Amino acid sequence: MNASTLVRLSLRSILRNRMRSLLTSLGIIIGVCSVIVMVAIGEGSQASITENISSMGTNLIMVMPPRGQNAANRLVIEDAEKIRREGVYVSAASGVVRSAATVIGGIGNWQTSVYGVEPDYLRIKEWSTGEGDFFTGRDVAVRAKKAVIGATVAKQLFPDDNPIGKHFRVAKTPFEIVGVLEVKGSNAMGSDQDDIVMVPLSTAIGRLRRSKYLQSIEISAVSEEYMDDAQSEVETILREAHRLGPEADNDFTMMNQAQIIEMASSIAKTLTVLLGAIAGVSLFVGGIGIMNIMLVSVTERTREIGIRLSVGARRRDILRQFLTESVVLSLSGGLIGIILAIALSVFLESAVGLRAIISPLFILISAGFAAAVGIFFGYYPAHKAAAMNPIDALRSD
Amino acid sequence: MAVIELKGIKRHYCLGEVTVKALDGVDVNIERTEFVAIMGASGSGKSTLMNIIGCLDVPTEGSYILDGLDTSGATDDGLADIRNKKIGFVFQGFNLLQKTTALENVELPLLYDRGGRGGDAAKLAKAALERVGLGDRLHHIPNRLSGGQQQRVAIARALVTRPAIIIADEPTGNLDTEMSHEIMRLFTELNDSGITIVMVTHEEDIAGWTKRKIMLRDGRIIGEARGQDGGAA
Ligand SMILES: Nc1ncnc2c1ncn2[C@@H]1O[C@H](COP(=O)(O)OP(=O)(O)OP(=O)(O)O)[C@@H](O)[C@H]1O
Ligand SMILES: [Mg+2]
Numbered sequence: 001m002n003a004s005t006l007v008r009l010s011l012r013s014i015l016r017n018r019m020r021s022l023l024t025s026l027g028i029i030i031g032v033c034s035v036i037v038m039v040a041i042g043e044g045s046q047a048s049i050t051e052n053i054s055s056m057g058t059n060l061i062m063v064m065p066p067r068g069q070n071a072a073n074r075l076v077i078e079d080a081e082k083i084r085r086e087g088v089y090v091s092a093a094s095g096v097v098r099s100a101a102t103v104i105g106g107i108g109n110w111q112t113s114v115y116g117v118e119p120d121y122l123r124i125k126e127w128s129t130g131e132g133d134f135f136t137g138r139d140v141a142v143r144a145k146k147a148v149i150g151a152t153v154a155k156q157l158f159p160d161d162n163p164i165g166k167h168f169r170v171a172k173t174p175f176e177i178v179g180v181l182e183v184k185g186s187n188a189m190g191s192d193q194d195d196i197v198m199v200p201l202s203t204a205i206g207r208l209r210r211s212k213y214l215q216s217i218e219i220s221a222v223s224e225e226y227m228d229d230a231q232s233e234v235e236t237i238l239r240e241a242h243r244l245g246p247e248a249d250n251d252f253t254m255m256n257q258a259q260i261i262e263m264a265s266s267i268a269k270t271l272t273v274l275l276g277a278i279a280g281v282s283l284f285v286g287g288i289g290i291m292n293i294m295l296v297s298v299t300e301r302t303r304e305i306g307i308r309l310s311v312g313a314r315r316r317d318i319l320r321q322f323l324t325e326s327v328v329l330s331l332s333g334g335l336i337g338i339i340l341a342i343a344l345s346v347f348l349e350s351a352v353g354l355r356a357i358i359s360p361l362f363i364l365i366s367a368g369f370a371a372a373v374g375i376f377f378g379y380y381p382a383h384k385a386a387a388m389n390p391i392d393a394l395r396s397d
Numbered sequence: 398m399a400v401i402e403l404k405g406i407k408r409h410y411c412l413g414e415v416t417v418k419a420l421d422g423v424d425v426n427i428e429r430t431e432f433v434a435i436m437g438a439s440g441s442g443k444s445t446l447m448n449i450i451g452c453l454d455v456p457t458e459g460s461y462i463l464d465g466l467d468t469s470g471a472t473d474d475g476l477a478d479i480r481n482k483k484i485g486f487v488f489q490g491f492n493l494l495q496k497t498t499a500l501e502n503v504e505l506p507l508l509y510d511r512g513g514r515g516g517d518a519a520k521l522a523k524a525a526l527e528r529v530g531l532g533d534r535l536h537h538i539p540n541r542l543s544g545g546q547q548q549r550v551a552i553a554r555a556l557v558t559r560p561a562i563i564i565a566d567e568p569t570g571n572l573d574t575e576m577s578h579e580i581m582r583l584f585t586e587l588n589d590s591g592i593t594i595v596m597v598t599h600e601e602d603i604a605g606w607t608k609r610k611i612m613l614r615d616g617r618i619i620g621e622a623r624g625q626d627g628g629a630a
Contacts, residue, residue: 005508016496307492307493308505308509309453310480310486310492311486312477312509313509314473314477315473316474
């Protein structure tokens with residue numbers, strides 16, 4: 001009996017019990033659908049994280065306080081200066097402190113993030129001012145009370161006026177607005193990048209914070225190929241600045257963009273696998289449903305099996321017939337599941353804004369997996385059918 | 398040459414302590430184009446003998462040569478192939494696939510044909526149904542056919558592979574008298590055209606259509622009679 005006859009035969013017997021077949025496949029439909037959607041959401045968030053980190057800056061190297069509870073943060077504004085001055089592979093560097101603060105001025109007040117940075121920061125972020133100017137190195141040196149604000153802050157405080165030259169307060173300190181940043185929009189995670197105020201690093205340390213230590217130093221390497229050179233150069237400079245002996249551990253941590261992406265996406269990958277595995281359980285349960293119905297079907301069709309054996313079917317013909325039936329059942333369930341999953345992902349993206357990425361490869365894998373479930377769970381019932389004694393089978397009613 | 402040669406056939410069922418001797422030493426030769434009735438009381442071993450002749454079952458002891466082919470030692474697949482090529486079954490309860498048209502029922506043995514006749518299945522099945530007088534019922538399902546018609550579909554299915562023998566276990570058992578004789582008339586026609594038929598029956602007037610009667614009792618042949626002696630008149 002050839003493959004097309006087998007498939008035709010099994011389709012017919014599946015369609016003969018439409019409702020039952022549908023309910024049986026439902027387990028597979030839900031299983032495949034949830035596996036695909038879960039993995040798609042996992043992949044989507046992974047991609048979002050990667051993009052987000054990529055948008056943090058160009059050829060970025062971050063220096064942060066050391067990890068561990070007892071380790072003291074010793075990063076200061078002079079370290080950033082030294083890196084900028086001495087780093088051959090460094091094209092830009094800026095110390096960074098940031099805090100949440102309420103800014104008051106214009107028509108009211110607004111809760112936002114205030115960043116203390118140096119002029120290089122703008123270049124690291126590939127950002128620029130839309131109106132006015134950024135503060136200068138001299139402004140940092142003299143702790144000028146100048147601020148550059150993001151478009152969102154500008155809109156909230158000065159909806160009708162040009163904010164350049166206006167004043168506002170951060171805590172008790174008045175600042176003059178010298179520039180408005182170009183609109184950048186939301187990042188990949190959906191947070192508004194224009195909701196920001198930037199002030200000179202020295203001013204932020206002197207006026208807005210109690211500590212002189214930096215939260216990070218962000219550095220741009222001259223090009224992607226010199227990332228490693230830049231990183232070791234920065235390390236050398238900082239060790240020298242902190243007077244660390246050859247034996248001493250670094251009193252800071254460094255990470256480059258590639259490492260950050262790798263770390264974050266490995267977390268997302270684990271999440272994806274976990275979600276997929278949980279959904280996989282439902283696929284397994286669906287497989288058991290198929291086995292159950294196939295066992296019922298084999299019992300119901302004992303006489304048919306007897307008839308087929310009596311006209312010369314070999315045992316493996318019977319095995320193939322029932323195996324084909326369970327594979328067709330699970331595979332069609334799988335295909336419906338795939339279609340549902342695609343629809344659901346489109347819906348999630350458009351209605352909920354949840355990013356879901358379905359790769360064609362994964363669709364193929366799921367279809368293959370559904371077929372494998374059919375073979376795995378169909379084998380036992382099919383084997384039972386094929387092992388029947390023809391005389392007993394013919395006698396059954 | 399005999400198409401069926403049975404020598405010392407025994408079929409014993411071991412049921413724990415007791416052994417049921419369903420067949421206990423049967424020797425018989427059946428020639429090509431014979432029309433044989435096997436008769437005997439209930440439990441005498443008729444069905445058991447038919448199952449062995451039909452290669453659905455294998456004897457505990459003895460040798461069976463079918464159409465020149467020794468069946469002893471045949472594998473499961475080998476027996477399946479013999480059933481497919483050499484044997485056509487007709488059962489008391491028709492044993493047609495339900496919800497399946499007459500034509501498809503008759504095509505069934507050809508689907509398992511390993512000699513490549515599957516491609517002509519529809520054509521051959523149609524011819525077989527025409528031969529049993531059901532050329533106008535090709536697409537009827539068994540539920541829509543009378544008992545006699547269903548049995549004729551079963552006969553067409555038995556014929557379609559051009560087997561060496563047709564074996565029928567009480568083919569008229571579920572039919573009324575008129576239909577029974579209709580089926581026997583068909584068997585006679587087929588036999589006249591050269592097909593060997595072995596059938597089981599309880600009824601003397603049905604057996605009267607055949608040319609040879611073999612009597613069984615307790616798994617042994619106790620007598621034989623030749624010649625047509627009634628029914629068919
Ligand atoms: N699978 C089996 N296991 C045990 N004993 C069996 C089995 N099949 C048949 N028998 C026994 O073998 C004997 C012959 O049975 P068989 O079916 O051949 O009789 P039969 O002549 O066809 O009877 P009937 O006219 O009622 O159909 C009976 O005693 C029966 O109980
Ligand atoms: Mg019987």
